[in-house]
Amino acid sequence: MAKKIPMRTCIGCGICKEKKTLIRLVHTKDGQIMVDRTGRVGGRGAYLCDDPACLEKAVKRGAIARAFGVPVSRETILALQEELSGTALPESKTGPESPGAKASRSVSDQKTGAGGHPVSAGKAGNHAG
Numbered sequence: 001m002a003k004k005i006p007m008r009t010c011i012g013c014g015i016c017k018e019k020k021t022l023i024r025l026v027h028t029k030d031g032q033i034m035v036d037r038t039g040r041v042g043g044r045g046a047y048l049c050d051d052p053a054c055l056e057k058a059v060k061r062g063a064i065a066r067a068f069g070v071p072v073s074r075e076t077i078l079a080l081q082e083e084l085s086g087t088a089l090p091e092s093k094t095g096p097e098s099p100g101a102k103a104s105r106s107v108s109d110q111k112t113g114a115g116g117h118p119v120s121a122g123k124a125g126n127h128a129g
């Protein structure tokens with residue numbers, strides 16, 4: 001009970017939560033606004049739930065710009081959104097070819113290629129020893 005849990009307010013939904021459950025946004029000295037997962041980046045900080053929906057709210061309310069006192073570019077918002085939604089989407093990496101088509105093809109190849117091989121026919125006779 002004596003232990004004091006640090007609380008911060010999400011700039012998106014305005015709910016006060018445990019600091020460790022929130023994402024820290026930082027406005028660095030270079031003027032960059034980024035997600036600070038380590039909590040160690042120097043600069044002015046603002047907190048947000050680990051939820052893209054809260055980022056969206058913050059963007060719509062202009063809460064990020066207000067928190068840092070600077071205008072927030074669209075690029076910055078996109079970068080933050082990407083970071084919060086689990087970085088790059090996997091779709092972009094996988095090609096257009098469907099794995100299903102390939103699999104069915106290799107199965108038919110195996111059938112024709114196998115040719116009913118007798119399993120270790122010669123060895124069977126050596127059993128008597």
Ligand SMILES: [Zn+2]
Binds near residue numbers: 013
């Ligand atoms: Zn929130």
